[in-house]
Each structure stands twice: as C-alpha cells, then as structure tokens.
Amino acid sequence: MYTFLFGIVLLIVGYFTYGKFVEKTFGVKSERKTPAYTNSDGVDYLPMNSRKNALIQLLNIAGVGPIFGPIMGALYGPVAFLWIVLGAIFAGAVHDYLTGMISIRNRGAHLPELAGKFLGKFMKHVVNAFSILLLLLVGTVFVSAPAELLHNLMNGWGSFGIILAVIFAYYLLATLLPIDKIIGRFYPVFGLLLLISAVGVGVSLIINKAPIPELTLENFHPDGAPIFPLLFLTISCGALSGFHATQTPIISRTTESESQGRKIFYGMMIAEGVIAMIWAAAAMSLFNGSTGLNELLAAGGPAAVVSEVSTLMLGAIGGTLAILGVIILPITSGDTAFRSARMIIADYIRLPQLKVRNRLWIALPLFAASIALTQIDFTLLWRYFSWANQSTAVIALFVGAMYLYLARKNYWISLIPGVFMLMATTTYILNAPIGFRLPLNISYVLAAIISIILVSLFFYHARKTRGIGIPLDEQAETWQDAA
Structure with missing residues (x-):
C-alpha cells in the first residue's frame, strides 16, 4: 500500500511544483483577453468560471480511460503505478496544459489547426484525419461501455439497443446545443459525483487494508511480460492521452483568463491520475492477483470489474452510486468527443456554426458512422483506439515542443515525453x-530508426521556421471572419 499512497502524494506535489514550473516556462499573460471574449458567439465561445471549467474539463478527459485502462494495466502489477504517476506529471499534464494554452493563444484552435501552423500544412490534413478517427472511436467506445454498465446495473432489464439509442439521442443534443445549456449546467454536478465515488473507493481500500502490492525489482516484469510498449498504450487516459488534445480546445474557448490554465488543464490531468491510481489499486488487490483479475476480465470485461469493486468496497447503495459515477464518465466524454469532432470539421471546412442547420450537416454523418462502428468487437475497437490515442498525443507533444522552441523557451519538457511515446x-x-x-526485437530497431529520422526532421523544420519567423500568437478574430 505504501507504493500506492506515495504515488498519490507525488501526484499532488507534482501539481504544485512541476506544474508551476511548466506554467512559468510557458509564460502566462493574465491581461490578455481570451477567445471566450474576443470570439464570443454564444454557442462554443463564451466565458465560464474556473470552477465550472475545471470540472467540465475533468469530465471531458476522464472517460472510461482512467478506469478501464488502469484495470487492464493492473495485470502488469505495481509497475502500472509508476507509469501513472510519472506519466501524469511529466507527460500527460504537460500535454494537456500546452495544448490548452496554445489553443487559447490561437483563437481556441483545435489540434489540426495548431499542427498545420507549427508542424506544416501537410500535418494539418494528417492530424485532421487522425483526430476525426480518434473521436469517432472514442464516441463509439463511450456509447458501448456505459450502455453495458447500465444494462448490467438493471440486471438485464430493458433492451441493450434501446439504451444505446437513448445515449445516442443525448449525444446529439449535447453536440448541437450551446455549451452552457447542457454541458455547462450539469457537468459540474456530475464532476462532483465522479470525484466522490472515486474517493469513496480509495478510502475504502485504505480503511479495509486492501492488500495492494508494492513495487519491487522482482515484480517489475510480471511473468517476464514486456511492459514496453504495451503498458504505455494500455494505460493512456490515466497517464497520457491524445484524446485530451481534442478536448482542451473546448474549454480554451470558455476560459476567462490565462492564469486559470494550470488549475483547469494541468490540475485536472493530475486529478485523473489520482482516479487511475485508485482503480488500478483496486484491480490489483481485490481478486487474488492477476489470475483472478484475468478470469473476471475474460468473463465480463472491465465493466464487470467496476461492478465488483464498487459493490465490495461501498456496499449495495454506495456501490450503485459509484457505478453511476463510472457510467457518467464515458457519457460525459462521449458527447464532447462528438462535439469536438463537429468543431474540428467546421474549422477545417470553414463552416460557421451559429445556425443549427450547419451543425446538423456535420453531426448526422458522424453519428451514422459511429452507429456502424458499434457492431465491431469492443476489444478490437479498444486496441485501435489505444494506438490512435497515443499517436495523437505524440503529435500534440511535438506541437508543444515546436511552440516552445520557436519562443526560445525550454522545449525539452514537451519533446522528451513526445519522443518516448513516439518510440512506444x-x-x-x-x-x-x-x-x-x-518480431518484437526487429520492431524495437525499426522504431528507433524511425524515431531518430522524425526527430531530425523536427529540428530541421524548427530551425527553418525560426529563421523565417512566424507569429506564435494570433490576435483574436472569429473563424467566420477568417473565412
């Protein structure tokens, strides 16, 4: 249990120390007006307070990833704690902060726009396709997972298809309506439920003295399993997730001041890391080791683990509330996944979003594609999601590194985790x-060669771009005006 508790402490300390260092490196301009004011349109651009934005950001980024991922990552043993803690502090939170703040500096731009500006026009098209693919996978996974949990919670009562239809109907509304109508109004409440349920499980683990294993040299490689690269893709949202780069621009368009960025972007990633630690610890300690966990996963998947943990730790009533909190997680990330996809496509084709009709033209084909994807096996979808997710994180980290390089600031805080995940x-x-x-050995060699080539291209482009000189920050103007 000491490894678990020490990891939680390190995450909190990391927010106040390394988070402050990253904020200072970036250079906050509190007096600068944010896109919430300069691009205000009453739909996607409008100011909301930092408490509300922080809880919305937490729900946006914390789908089933920081729960399902750590549960499956628990099969690797306590080394999962190490990746969650170090990943969240030095990679995930840096990733989220930089994408959020660079977006604020560039009119609330999404990742494809930022990639096009800082990594070249070709990358804009690549990242646009990658982002839409990722968001479709996220939206689909985050329809299937909560539907399955609800179906189990109701003991099979009600059609699984009807539950899916109800969730899709909600997603459509949340995608089309102004952000303050549903997301801004209900998410803060849902965020509190999420935090309470996670803390409840964590406290119960401590009070009941759950046999949470300690990290040792002997169990660093359980059963000789190669933790690289599998662990770093299995546990994504709890440590580092490219999906977050698609979500932070939603809140960059509602942030009142740049000084709130560390709390909203860096801080909520740390909170997600704490959630991931709790669920990883529960999965490691409550099922008689990896054998019992494997059997439960084979029988009912991560959703079955969530149900068992919640009931064991919190009883029937508390467990039901915890399961509801977990159900809310993917739903409140799935809807913003589709909303983000709509915004990215709208920005890409320069289609104003003030009219509902324009939003429908984009949203309906997205939902049709997602409905088709629900017919694919969840496990297969998760594998593709994991790779697309972490590949997007690599791109976002390289965007952050390029921004800092051009600003003549410490770009290594973003480049080092970016190169590590590129290799993974x-x-x-x-x-x-x-x-x-x-074969794995050949894959290691080829991945190293590819990574060296891509990093060399990064520095070549960075030096060339610095020589030409491009404006890092754009004065606010609406996308409609720009079009």
Whole structure:
C-alpha cells in the first residue's frame, strides 16, 4: 500500500511544483483577453468560471480511460503505478496544459489547426484525419461501455439497443446545443459525483487494508511480460492521452483568463491520475492477483470489474452510486468527443456554426458512422483506439515542443515525453496483431530508426521556421471572419 499512497502524494506535489514550473516556462499573460471574449458567439465561445471549467474539463478527459485502462494495466502489477504517476506529471499534464494554452493563444484552435501552423500544412490534413478517427472511436467506445454498465446495473432489464439509442439521442443534443445549456449546467454536478465515488473507493481500500502490492525489482516484469510498449498504450487516459488534445480546445474557448490554465488543464490531468491510481489499486488487490483479475476480465470485461469493486468496497447503495459515477464518465466524454469532432470539421471546412442547420450537416454523418462502428468487437475497437490515442498525443507533444522552441523557451519538457511515446507507438504498430506483426526485437530497431529520422526532421523544420519567423500568437478574430 505504501507504493500506492506515495504515488498519490507525488501526484499532488507534482501539481504544485512541476506544474508551476511548466506554467512559468510557458509564460502566462493574465491581461490578455481570451477567445471566450474576443470570439464570443454564444454557442462554443463564451466565458465560464474556473470552477465550472475545471470540472467540465475533468469530465471531458476522464472517460472510461482512467478506469478501464488502469484495470487492464493492473495485470502488469505495481509497475502500472509508476507509469501513472510519472506519466501524469511529466507527460500527460504537460500535454494537456500546452495544448490548452496554445489553443487559447490561437483563437481556441483545435489540434489540426495548431499542427498545420507549427508542424506544416501537410500535418494539418494528417492530424485532421487522425483526430476525426480518434473521436469517432472514442464516441463509439463511450456509447458501448456505459450502455453495458447500465444494462448490467438493471440486471438485464430493458433492451441493450434501446439504451444505446437513448445515449445516442443525448449525444446529439449535447453536440448541437450551446455549451452552457447542457454541458455547462450539469457537468459540474456530475464532476462532483465522479470525484466522490472515486474517493469513496480509495478510502475504502485504505480503511479495509486492501492488500495492494508494492513495487519491487522482482515484480517489475510480471511473468517476464514486456511492459514496453504495451503498458504505455494500455494505460493512456490515466497517464497520457491524445484524446485530451481534442478536448482542451473546448474549454480554451470558455476560459476567462490565462492564469486559470494550470488549475483547469494541468490540475485536472493530475486529478485523473489520482482516479487511475485508485482503480488500478483496486484491480490489483481485490481478486487474488492477476489470475483472478484475468478470469473476471475474460468473463465480463472491465465493466464487470467496476461492478465488483464498487459493490465490495461501498456496499449495495454506495456501490450503485459509484457505478453511476463510472457510467457518467464515458457519457460525459462521449458527447464532447462528438462535439469536438463537429468543431474540428467546421474549422477545417470553414463552416460557421451559429445556425443549427450547419451543425446538423456535420453531426448526422458522424453519428451514422459511429452507429456502424458499434457492431465491431469492443476489444478490437479498444486496441485501435489505444494506438490512435497515443499517436495523437505524440503529435500534440511535438506541437508543444515546436511552440516552445520557436519562443526560445525550454522545449525539452514537451519533446522528451513526445519522443518516448513516439518510440512506444511506433514499436506497438510494428509488432501488434492490428499492425505489421513483426518480431518484437526487429520492431524495437525499426522504431528507433524511425524515431531518430522524425526527430531530425523536427529540428530541421524548427530551425527553418525560426529563421523565417512566424507569429506564435494570433490576435483574436472569429473563424467566420477568417473565412
């Protein structure tokens, strides 16, 4: 249990120390007007207070990822704690903060726009396709997972298809309506429910003295399993997630002041790390080791683990509330996944979003594609989601590194985790069954060569761009005016 508790403490300390360092490195301008004011349109751009934005950001980024991912990552043992803590502090929170703040400096731009500006026009098109694919996968996964949990919670009462339809109907409303009508009004309440349920499970683990294993050299590689790269893709949202780069611009368009960025972007990633630690600890300690956990996962997937943990730790009533909190997680990330996809496509084709008709033209095909994807096996979807998710994180970290390089600031805070994850994602797709199926040793070598080439191209482009000189920050103007 000491590894678990020490990890929680490190996450909190990381927010007040490394988070402050990252904020100072970026250079906050509190007096600068944010897009919430300069681009105000009453739909996507409008100011909301920091407490509300922080809780919305937490729900946006914390889908089933910081729960399902750590539950499956628990099969690797306590080394999962190490990745969650170090990943959240030095990679995930840096990723979220930089994408959020750079977006604020550039009229609330989404990742494809930022990639096009800082990594070249070709990357804009690549990242646009990647982002839409990722968001479709996220939206689909976050329809299926809560529907399954609800179906189980009701003991099979009610059609699974009807539950899916109800969730899709809600997603459509949340995607189309102004952000303050549903998301801004209900998410803060849902955020509190999420935090209470997670803290409840965590406190119960401590009070009941759950046998949470300690990290040792002996269990660093459980059963000789190669933790690189699989662990770093299995646990994503609790440590580092490219999905967050698609969500932070939603809140960058509602943030009142740049000084609130550390609390909203860096802080909520740390909170997600704490949630991930709690669920990883529960999965490791309550099922007689990896054998029992494997059996439960094989029988009912991560949703079954959530139900068992919640009931064991909190009883029937408390467990039901905890399960409801977990159900809310994916729903409140799924709706913003579709909303973000709508905004990215609208920005890409320069289609104003003031009229509901324009929003429908984009939203309806997205939902049709997602409905088709629900017919695919969840496990297969999760594998593709994991790779697309972490590949997007790599791109976002390189965007952050380029911004800081051009600003002549410490770009290593973003480049180092970016290169590490570039190596991990490249190794994975070369070796994985969903990729090229190459032997692991060959995958390591090829991934290293590819990473060296891409990093060399990064520095070549960075030096060339610095020589030309481009404006890092744009004076606010609406996308409609720009079009």
